[in-house]
Amino acid sequence: MPTISVSPLLRLGSSSFTAKGWEKSFYPPATQSRDYLSYYATQFDTLEVDATFYRIPAVSTVKGWYTKTPENFLFALKTPQEITHERVLVDTDSVMNEFLRSTEPLGEKLAVILLQFPYFNKKAFPNPIEFLNRLKPFLEKLPAKPRFALEIRNKYWLGALLYDLLRKHKVALTLVDHPWMPRPGEWFAKGDPITTDFTYIRWLGDRKAIEERTQLWDKTIVDRTSDLEQWVEACRSLLKRKIRVFAFANNHYGGHAPDTLRLFEDLMKRN
Numbered sequence: 001m002p003t004i005s006v007s008p009l010l011r012l013g014s015s016s017f018t019a020k021g022w023e024k025s026f027y028p029p030a031t032q033s034r035d036y037l038s039y040y041a042t043q044f045d046t047l048e049v050d051a052t053f054y055r056i057p058a059v060s061t062v063k064g065w066y067t068k069t070p071e072n073f074l075f076a077l078k079t080p081q082e083i084t085h086e087r088v089l090v091d092t093d094s095v096m097n098e099f100l101r102s103t104e105p106l107g108e109k110l111a112v113i114l115l116q117f118p119y120f121n122k123k124a125f126p127n128p129i130e131f132l133n134r135l136k137p138f139l140e141k142l143p144a145k146p147r148f149a150l151e152i153r154n155k156y157w158l159g160a161l162l163y164d165l166l167r168k169h170k171v172a173l174t175l176v177d178h179p180w181m182p183r184p185g186e187w188f189a190k191g192d193p194i195t196t197d198f199t200y201i202r203w204l205g206d207r208k209a210i211e212e213r214t215q216l217w218d219k220t221i222v223d224r225t226s227d228l229e230q231w232v233e234a235c236r237s238l239l240k241r242k243i244r245v246f247a248f249a250n251n252h253y254g255g256h257a258p259d260t261l262r263l264f265e266d267l268m269k270r271n
Helices: 032-045 059-067 079-084 093-109 130-139 160-168 183-188 207-211 223-239 257-269
Strands: 008-014 046-049 074-078 110-116 147-151 172-177 198-203 244-249
Touching: 032 172, 046 244, 059 093, 059 223, 074 093, 074 244, 079 093, 079 110, 110 130, 110 172, 110 198, 130 160, 147 198, 160 172, 172 183, 172 223, 183 223, 198 223, 223 244, 223 257, 244 257
Parallel strands: 008 046, 008 244, 046 074, 074 110, 110 147, 147 172, 172 198, 198 244
Antiparallel strands: none
């Protein structure tokens, strides 16, 4: 797998293993859809599963993920949107417990569960304190394993209060490359956003802008070299600190997530 040659602490993957156009640009000719995950796992050593955001997977589906991937492959799963977007952490115990039960068959391959929150304006929460007051009891009930990462999309909420709460519960703050959020170096300008022994990076990009140019995710549309060079600098610093890094590329970042991952890996290998 490609990232092993860079660092055993670095895992690279995409936000899904299927997309319109991948059947011609990523998967070998005549590859059956049932074999997509197995082939993907020969190219990358981790995967962020976007599908769990929309629905809790069947146990049989989860067992299939396990059997189709090698021993050292790792998964990151999105928390269902019912928890983060619809109920926004209110009365979510039953949903979370069902989600955790359904994903148990991944066993040691389940590395991280991502709590991806939307952008919250003042109508949703008058200030970040209101959100943190709701988040605190939710975090207190999370199990020690699997590990969790949290993503927010309001840069004005970043700071010591959030970081300290996440550190207390050993939850990673997700570092996002998104038009609403800081640039790579800016994440570290107002304190250390590394809140546990690993970090979680998401290269998301501008979904609206790129969808105006393409609906087919088979090639690079946006040159992300300069952006990824900044992330390389950040990741090298984190690896020196022995921080484990999970980094995931979305198709909307450059146009074709596998290209983004290969470019990042190539940049990491340069002196």
